[in-house]
Amino acid sequence: MTSLPRPGKAARARLAIAISLGVISILGGLLLAAADIIRGTATWPHHSPVSAAPLFLVAAAIAAVSIGRPPNGRHGLLRLVAVLAFTAWGTAQVAPDPAAASALNDAAILLFVIDGGYAVMAEARAILTRHKQAAQATQL
Numbered sequence: 001m002t003s004l005p006r007p008g009k010a011a012r013a014r015l016a017i018a019i020s021l022g023v024i025s026i027l028g029g030l031l032l033a034a035a036d037i038i039r040g041t042a043t044w045p046h047h048s049p050v051s052a053a054p055l056f057l058v059a060a061a062i063a064a065v066s067i068g069r070p071p072n073g074r075h076g077l078l079r080l081v082a083v084l085a086f087t088a089w090g091t092a093q094v095a096p097d098p099a100a101a102s103a104l105n106d107a108a109i110l111l112f113v114i115d116g117g118y119a120v121m122a123e124a125r126a127i128l129t130r131h132k133q134a135a136q137a138t139q140l
Helices: 009-039 047-068 074-094 098-139
Strands: none
Touching: 009 047, 047 074, 074 098
16 A cells, blocks of 8 residues: 655645535535524525535635645546536526526536536446456456
8 A cells, every 4th residue: 555645734734724615515504404494495585695605615625625635637627527516506596697597507417417427437437347357366
């Protein structure tokens, strides 16, 4: 097992920021859900901006971790897709024009589907490769 080099001070700071943003976005999402449950509705006056905040925060967290520890190859593209998806979804929450909000929601859905679909295909390929290698090893 190889060990990874320790990140420098600046990279550790960016990773700490990424962790903080991730935690805050999760807590914000949980608080939003709790408020909706308590109120029994998701139509209170400031719901849209409040619901957009965790989406923007998690997009920022993904960007910060990508800067703190740059990904290799396709992982960088997938992180960019995730940042764009969360940003589109957050922007749709605060868009004043319903047509723009709808287009942004559609873009977010497409980006999430691309991200999730690619993750599933990559994992399936990895599993098939491991099975193939195991089968070849038993034949030797």
